[in-house]
Amino acid sequence: EEVDEAIKSAHGAYLKWRKMAGMERARVMLEAARIIRERREKIAKLEVINNGKTITEALVDIDIAWQCIEYYAGMAGTLAGQHVQLPGGAFAYTRREPLGVCVGIGAWNYPFQIASWKSAPALACGNAMVFKPSPMTPVTAVILAEIYKEAGVPDGLFCVVQGGAETGTLLCHHPMVAKVSFTGSVPTGKKVMEMSAKGVKQVTLELGGKSPLLIFKDCELENAVKGALMANFLTQGQVCCNGTRVFVQREIMPQFLEEVVKRTKVIPLGDPMLDGTRMGALISKPQLEKVLGFVNQAKKEGARVLCGGEPFVPSDPKLKGGYFMSPCVLDNCRDDMTCVKEEIFGPVMSVLPFDTEEEVIRRANNTTFGLASGVFTRDISRAHRVAADLEAGTCFINNYNISPVEVPFGGYKNSGFGRENGQVTIEYYSQLKTVVVEMGDVESLF
Numbered sequence: 001e002e003v004d005e006a007i008k009s010a011h012g013a014y015l016k017w018r019k020m021a022g023m024e025r026a027r028v029m030l031e032a033a034r035i036i037r038e039r040r041e042k043i044a045k046l047e048v049i050n051n052g053k054t055i056t057e058a059l060v061d062i063d064i065a066w067q068c069i070e071y072y073a074g075m076a077g078t079l080a081g082q083h084v085q086l087p088g089g090a091f092a093y094t095r096r097e098p099l100g101v102c103v104g105i106g107a108w109n110y111p112f113q114i115a116s117w118k119s120a121p122a123l124a125c126g127n128a129m130v131f132k133p134s135p136m137t138p139v140t141a142v143i144l145a146e147i148y149k150e151a152g153v154p155d156g157l158f159c160v161v162q163g164g165a166e167t168g169t170l171l172c173h174h175p176m177v178a179k180v181s182f183t184g185s186v187p188t189g190k191k192v193m194e195m196s197a198k199g200v201k202q203v204t205l206e207l208g209g210k211s212p213l214l215i216f217k218d219c220e221l222e223n224a225v226k227g228a229l230m231a232n233f234l235t236q237g238q239v240c241c242n243g244t245r246v247f248v249q250r251e252i253m254p255q256f257l258e259e260v261v262k263r264t265k266v267i268p269l270g271d272p273m274l275d276g277t278r279m280g281a282l283i284s285k286p287q288l289e290k291v292l293g294f295v296n297q298a299k300k301e302g303a304r305v306l307c308g309g310e311p312f313v314p315s316d317p318k319l320k321g322g323y324f325m326s327p328c329v330l331d332n333c334r335d336d337m338t339c340v341k342e343e344i345f346g347p348v349m350s351v352l353p354f355d356t357e358e359e360v361i362r363r364a365n366n367t368t369f370g371l372a373s374g375v376f377t378r379d380i381s382r383a384h385r386v387a388a389d390l391e392a393g394t395c396f397i398n399n400y401n402i403s404p405v406e407v408p409f410g411g412y413k414n415s416g417f418g419r420e421n422g423q424v425t426i427e428y429y430s431q432l433k434t435v436v437v438e439m440g441d442v443e444s445l446f
């Protein structure tokens with residue numbers, strides 16, 4: 001009943017919102033972005049409580065969220081069609097129109113940011129959205145809904161419904177839903193696509209990854225080490241685009257390992273509310289157990305733990321029950337190991353040696369995933385050649401895990417399809433209507 005009520009209320013709001021000019025929608029969205037910016041500290045604190053990530057990262061997430069809303073507000077007024085001349089003075093034009101009520105289903109790793117990345121382009125195009133956050137992180141999507149309302153969107157335009165798989169299933173099956181945008185695991189993504197197919201609903205899938213990071217011997221080593229840490233340890237390693245397969249050219253392996261382990265060991269771990277902390281708690285006990293299980297399995301299969309991979313109990317008594325673990329670097333890894341093949345979704349970096357460019361590209365691409373990738377080298381030709389050859393939706397050259405809202409984000413292969421962010425996402429939240437206009441008499445064949 002709640003799902004049905006949310007979708008109906010979103011539909012009612014959609015009928016008003018779609019009639020507004022893009023510039024009018026932009027004004028409301030800019031106000032929402034302004035409110036988020038004004039309350040960024042408060043929302044970030046709630047996100048820390050929601051998720052367990054550090055306040056430093058939560059602040060970045062909130063900033064990326066308002067930037068995304070600002071970016072699509074800027075695009076709302078630019079949506080336009082084409083004019084096409086036809087014989088005999090006839091002509092046609094296209095209108096870029098919204099889809100209707102879109103559903104967003106989010107994962108728990110970036111709760112506020114995912115809700116913003118999905119709702120901003122949806123609303124800019126004139127759609128409504130019913131959003132379901134993960135039951136692990138139910139809090140901040142509701143804050144976003146309140147902010148949109150305060151900024152002036154019609155009542156119900158962005159609705160939040162809570163729950164897990166059952167709620168998600170009801171949303172995907174609902175006949176009034178035009179599109180489902182999903183972020184989460186591959187198995188659930190497949191189910192969402194199957195359910196959506198029954199109603200011929202459009203889907204965007206942002207799924208998991210096991211992304212490769214290629215570090216060549218001609219790289220600037222300190223930057224490569226920093227890149228590897230950024231690629232593995234943000235949000236306690238629970239990031240879909242993480243570069244968890246770190247391929248290092250054999251000649252520089254000793255220096256790389258020494259430096260990466262030295263830096264991993266001193267990552268400040270503990271109270272996520274403190275400014276100095278760089279790693280907080282994992283999302284849940286089962287997730288912590290799953291990640292520790294991967295580390296144990298890796299050991300059994302012959303990997304060597306260079307640091308971390310243990311449960312961590314902070315000295316502060318109020319943090320005793322938290323799901324902390326020390327960040328882990330695994331050496332002696334092979335391509336056929338479980339830790340190298342499967343998405344771990346925790347702070348575990350697997351390091352693998354390689355000899356040649358041709359070899360490392362083949363091994364990097366030998367996966368069903370294709371979300372992101374990275375390369376560190378000072379050879380400009382190599383950098384672009386490797387970027388072109390890697391089968392992934394994103395390739396970072398000499399950096400990793402930065403997500404500017406101006407550029408598209410999304411997967412190849414089992415990591416999904418459709419894109420979020422960038423201009424192209426407008427296409428995933430709108431459809432073209434062709435209007436054909438006759439200026440003369442009808443030439444009928446009958």
Ligand SMILES: NC(=O)C1=CN([C@@H]2O[C@H](COP(=O)(O)OP(=O)(O)OC[C@H]3O[C@@H](n4cnc5c(N)ncnc54)[C@H](O)[C@@H]3O)[C@@H](O)[C@H]2O)C=CC1
Nearest residue numbers: 106107133134164165168169184185188191207208240345
């Ligand atoms: N790549 C990524 O971005 C993410 C990957 N994961 C991976 O997935 C694993 C499990 O985490 P979960 O949160 O359980 O991921 P999940 O993929 O099961 O859940 C994601 C979202 O889908 C919803 N959902 C679950 N079953 C559904 C169904 N049948 N129909 C519609 N919606 C449904 C969930 O309530 C949640 O909002 C993690 O350990 C991690 O490996 C999880 C979150 C994000």
